Amino acid sequence: MKIVAIGGGTGLSILLRGLKEVSQEITAVVTVADDGGGSGVLREDLGMLPPGDIRNCILALANTEPILQDLLQYRFSEGRLKGQNFGNLMIAAMQGISEGFEDAIRKISDIFAITGKVLPVSVVPMVLYAQLTDGIHVKGESNIPLEVVKRGAGVKKIWVEPHDVESGDEIIEAILAADVVVLGPGSLFTSVIPNMLVDNLMAALNATHAKRVYICNIMTQPGETDHFTVGDHVKALFTHTKLKALDAVFINEGTLTEEQMARYLKEDSNLVAFTPECEAMLAKIGIDVYKDDLIEVVKGYVRHNAGCIAMKLEAICERAYTPISHDLKV
Template sequence: MHFRNGKLTNKILSKEKLLTRGPKVVVLGGGTGLSVFLRGLKEYTSNITAIVTVADDGGGSGVLREDLGMLPPGDIRSCLLALANTEPAMERLLQHRFKEGRLKGQSFGNLFIAAMNDIYGNFETAIKEMSNVLAVTGKVLPMTLENVKLYAKLEDEHVIEGESNIPIKNGELGSRIEQVFIKPKKAKPLDEAVVAIKEADCIVLGPGSLYTSVIPNLLVSDMVKHIHNSKGLKVYISNVMTQPGETDNYGVLDHIKAIIKHSKEGIIDYVIANIEKIPEEILAIYEKDGARAVIITDEEEKMLDQMGIQVIKNNLIDIKKNYIRHDAIKLSQIILDLVMNRKDK
């Protein structure tokens, strides 16, 4: 597309220059929640580092992990596409899932990463090369390069092996999760991730499944120490819905207590919580599956204040095709305001 006097080009270059001056934000998580948030965040800064869980062992990612002995690519793929500056046709191609044959259920993007991994013989290099192909804003890094497996110990003493099994088995047993852990326990983070955390203006936990997307990132060796020692603001984005078999009947406070239990006190400065009422007809769909809205209470807010955690409340719901998601733009604006207000002091 050609525009006279290059006005469009100048406008794009001006925005890119502005984004490069944006705050350094590190986001830890996984799943759909993280990729949705990243799509909003890239509109405000290009200095983004997404540290993504690689404990996934289900679906197409699980198949590739088992067949090829590689790290699961699914959450990585979603984050790369969220931060990509590419044509819509390319995104459709990489998100395409095969419907028949041996590749049924597998996404082309996962196969793309698998091919890159095979070519370069290194998962980290494969992700970097794919980032170049997709003109990715910022960086997407796996939480570790080691082949980790996630386990959950329940309050009834049962131990569940495998990320994909946790919500299913726990849903059947009807217990609560006491603790999650990874094996090997000494899995190391990437040096690049450690540097990003050290230099961050803001470190964001979530949004994403509490025990299978957010907390696994905290289980990597010394990750909690690096986050705690960072001078950046530490923010937790609370989920807007509970997850059946994982966070049944959890409130905002329960989510935060679980994070602290798996890390240490002082790991969260702010929590961003939704107060927007969800339409009854949408809520009914989720309640059929056992999920309910997570709305912060006055009592929880008081307790969090006593813990030294400031609560930021807002209407944060975005509903598309009957799916409840966070409003990525509002979340990003809140994060940006927090960082800028701190710099002004």
């Protein structure tokens, strides 16, 4: 099974851990719009692509000793390097002795014996912009959710600059040859959609014969998807990109304990609702709905059960594909 997973942030790296259990042919396409944290510092200081999300994806697909994985994730706690991640510095150093960022990522991927490939969506640094519903323009991936919360306004329009940024041939060929292309899970406006604003990637996504699957977030995200339903997530994919069709959506129908839910409610986050109106909308535009308990709680935080999702994707690819509503139990 040839899989292309498109996204960024924690969601993509978690998904990859499950996908490598069912496929040796994985291409992870990672956003390069990140401008916060240690990645943002290296991006500004060295003019390089932000390495953080790429580092996490390499780690997720790695097949090396735990000590090497711990080293890649080590974060300095004091001195001038306080807050910086060793893996990010390793990528920066590798770029210095390589023919470019992509070459550096290939070499580090070889060192960590990863399953598949990890590729930046573009080798050109992308800057994410948003126009909010109150008319203000916001520059920077890290600033958008902050301004949404501060101003009490939603995202009206989102775009990247430069406008003519493109994905490399390796990404386009992988999408066109894939059995399944997965969008998400992850921050809708700052991890998933930015990749879909790259025109040649979007053209390949529209042209591929692969099954295009969106894995909807389990929880709403303050500053991005406050009060969003599943239907709102899907509408955003079509509204803010040139996406022409989507084959399926994976939806969580699991629940949380009162204690777990209370933690998220304090942060103004709630379970993403799947209403009868959502189901009717998706049926009308021919999108399959796959429902199951997709929740895995890790150290008190809600995550997608990547192993479960991977097995369901494998099952979908192996059986006849018909446009009806399913649960995911196979």
